[in-house]
Amino acid sequence: MILKISKLKTHFSTPDGLVRAVDTIDLSIRERETVGLIGETGCGKTVLGLTITRLLQSSTTVKGTIIYKETNLLKISETEMRRIRGDEIAMILQNPTTSLNPVMRVGEQIAEVIRLHQGLNKKDAAEKAIKMLGSVRIPSPSQRANEYPHEFSGGMKQRVMIAMGLACNPSLIIADEPTKGLDVTIKSQIIKLLKEVTKEKAMLLITHDLSVARALCDRIALMYAGELVECAPAGEIFDAPRHPYTRGFLGSLPRNGLVPIPGMSPSLINLPQGCRFHPRCANAKAICKRKHPGMTEIEDGHFVRCFDA
């Protein structure tokens, strides 16, 4: 087990009320495993990623434990956390266009993380950065390292982001929507690349795109309104989904018949009583309105949050 999250809560107060972005989540990732975290806009999946790496503002309330290898990430000091960030746990943020510093050469943006964590000197770090650019299949890397982000296409920038994440050979990668906004043909290139470079690594893949998750993940967790509703090996999620949300999500895909889920996701400030999905659920019973269901293991390694499963 490389990462074990238990009872994690991330709340922050806004003028409109308390946002329960992550609400009691248990999730673990094994060595060399890719876990997909799937959910729709505003379900809290990005906040979960930022909570693990402790990149949220200090005013955020975080409770629970995040055990990385042997350490509880929520207990260590900021300095210790900085040593882990970028070195052992790398984060590939969404939107490479805005995530790269526009006035810094691409090579330098990779080299600085190498210098910081591996203590290489300027020259060696620069060389290693070029090697990293080559490893993500960027043509003529030594020349491209001297260019600025605006000289790269969207797909190429995403490759740079990946190279940056891999630069210190981390054991866990958190990738947030790595294919968002990319054209289909470029998307397949990035999927192929991610598949190659994360073979030996654990990865938490945050996405709303089921096809990406299907191509890359060993296990998939579905998130709805701040909590996980189903977590199972990838195959089972697609072939035998148990939670009504998972079924609805799959069913609303164009190739599965375009059957929509009625209504819309609740706001994280104003969550429904009982099961959070019950207002949109076709099989909702009396108990679903009253009681909040827990996660139950219905089959080996297949967890569902539903009274009916």
Place this chain on the structure above:
Amino acid sequence: MLEVTELTKYFSSGLIRKQYQRAVDGVSFTIKNGETLGLVGESGCGKTTVGRLILRLTKPTDGTVLFDGIDLFALNRRELLAIRPRIQMIFQDPDSSLNPRMKIGTSIAEPLKLHGTIPEVKRKQRIKELIETVGLNPEHINRYPYQLSGGQNQRVVLARILALNPDLIIADEPTSSLDVSVQAQILNLMRDLQKEFNHTYLFISHDLDVVRIMADRIAVMYLGRLIEIGETRDIYDHAKHPYTQALLSAAAVDGKTEQNVLEGETSSPLDTPTGCRFNTRCPYREEICAIKEPELVEVGRDHYVACHIA
């Protein structure tokens, strides 16, 4: 219904050294009454520009568009204003399609007011009807766009368009900013409305799965050129152009079948390759491809392809 011939748009930039971006380059197609034509391609291929050109939101460089036999590019301002209600467009981003300072009701009332088709007393009633047609509550009338979700705003956009009773609707990626479960709602609504009001759609999208469901026929664009057009079934089952094949393969990610991943990236529209524009990425490239630009040729019933080797 709609007959587009040799539609062309070059954007020029630079004062001294002019550069031309060949956004749309000699595109021709027709849409029959009540039909949905899917226009597919990746970002920067010119598909959105085609939509805007038909509406004359962008000035065309060349070509003709016949709408019900009327040459749209030959109309003067007054004639254009008169015909515009019959052709409407749904834009990509529902949130920015509505003025943030206008209440939903005011936005929907806008076309009614501009065209004065309905007397003021009956307007309220009509707005209520429209709001209900697109599956919203009358209580939404007094809200502002930021208080509604993206999906709801797209319904408002549809309601506003319905107020004009258009014949042709150009839908430019109407669901690309929405979540899948909401996307399904909007697409279903659009299909229902089409049946009810006999709309003709030009459905522009990058998502082949969506187009497959929505369109009767599909046209594929690459770098400003139409490279393949045919019945939806023919395109999905017997795609002839290597680019169409690659697109289909890329869309069918399931983690099991090995995909044929297309290498390289689309060239810049500022500097299009000579010959076939796809030749720089084409796995089956031959000598002629870099020299001669292929024309659309019929390869099956109503199925045309622009490729030397197909």
Place this chain on the structure above:
Amino acid sequence: MTGVKVNNVLGSLGLGILAILITVAIFAPQIAPYDPHDTYKWMERPSSEHLLGTNDVGNDILSEVIYGTRVSLFIAFTVSITAIIIGTALGLIAGYSSGVLGFLIMRIVDIFLTIPRMVLIIVLAAFLTQSIWNLIVIFIIFGWMMTARIVRSEVLTLRSQYYVDSAKMLGGSDRYIIWRHILPNVVPLVVVQFIMEASHVIIAEAGISFLGLGDPVARSWGTIFNYAFEYPNIILSDAWMWWMLPPGLCIAATVLGLTFVGYALEERLNPKLKTVVGMEA
């Protein structure tokens, strides 16, 4: 959260200061104990008769400062309102038409913004007769450019919004679109710009008057300050306290009030205080 609170405090404080000053300006004849042109014994120290004493020709200084409020605020608001209207109109044209006319307007704006306008204003004021109307005209001529530039760039952004395309598609004429869709969205920005411009003019007018180029009849704060400053050895006596300080503080208070209001407005329009980094909307 604290950011919002600070804003409100600053904003209300600024509004309070401005409200007082504007009241004084409007009701100057009622508030002022004397006519500022009446002469009494000269260079009197403050007394119950003359709260701020009298100046070198025997005018009551308090009355002079109260009437000065009128002059200073009148110039500031007349100039900024006119300049803002001109700037907004030209910015709208430049942003919406984007033809040769728009190009020309923006080039003129660029050029005017590069030339140090205050120096040119000083030179012009030196060539012209000293009157508040001349000053007002000069300030207007050099006051509209920043607004034009800001409005234009905002219009360019707004014009690319889909709701403008939609309005066009729904059959709206250009005039309709500008009035109904563009202008209302530009107004908040213009209000901030108006406040900024007013505070610029207050400072600039005071400066011009300090150089002795103000209207000797309708005396603004700057002119009063200048007369005091030019009085021989003013700082050796205590007269600076009631003769120089009051107009000086009035100028500062006005600018401060405008700055606070402008700042609070700008922050409200453009909230950069995101609660959580990277949170999905």
Place this chain on the structure above:
Amino acid sequence: MHYINKLAYYLVIILIILSINFFLPRAMPGDPLAYVLGENPDMPIRMTEEEREMKLAEYGLDKPLPEQYVDYMIKLSKGDLGHSIYYKNPVMDEILIRLKWTLLLTGTATVIYMPLGIFLGAESAWARGKKKDTLSLITILTVSSFPSFVLGTLFVIFFAFKLGLFPLGCANTIGATYANPLEEALDILHHLILPVATLIIAHIGGTYLLMRNSMLSVIGADYILSARAKGLSERYILNRHAIRNALLPIVTMAALTIGFMTVGTIFVEKVFAYPGIGLLLYDSVLRRDYPLIQGIFLFISIFVVLANFIADMAYVWLDPRVSDE
């Protein structure tokens, strides 16, 4: 390409400034001759027609406008800005005598207030919402609402007159003889401190606010989050990632700030009787010494335009995105 465009643009601006200067006396109400001779245009001295003709011919004012314009340009190219009415000397000479003091004053102030404003703005934004930020924001907003001449006068009263810490004005002790250059330098410095402090305090607000705003938008940027995700320290992120991006708008606005600063110098020089170009301008305005006023206008304008040009070049150097276009 970019450089050539910019260069052409600035040349055009300079041409426009020269033309404004040419047309000023000719387009203003009143007799252009009066502007050259220095009479009050409202009360022209009586002159016989003959005398008038002669004077007009002497200054070339009888020729058609285009010819006058060409003459003016030729004269300018030789550095001839005409003669001061009051000093009876070439305008250029008078300006050059005063130039060093203004350069010293403005230069010292700029070298201090720019980095200081940038530093304070950056620090303030980095600590946004905290006490430190609120306090410095309110202090700076309050202080900079005082016009420079009010502030300067108060300084003279308190620090020079009441406390006697500094001289009341001027650039050095009048009539002093110095034992060595160091003593002279110290004397000049002693005279410099108050005016420079006035300029700095009066002008720091603009840079501070601009930097703070710019920094606030940079702080929210994704690449800052991305830098944090790499494990970089806050200080490193501020110095290496944030500041350079936040500086871009500062450089664009440098044009305006330099202009403000130059104008501010005029007021400060008057307050401190500092013998620079600003005081010269003030005196000339009082004396209606029009050739000198125009000469100074020309001089300051061209200086500011050059500063703009340099700022523009710096922008290209700072932002790699521009040089490509």
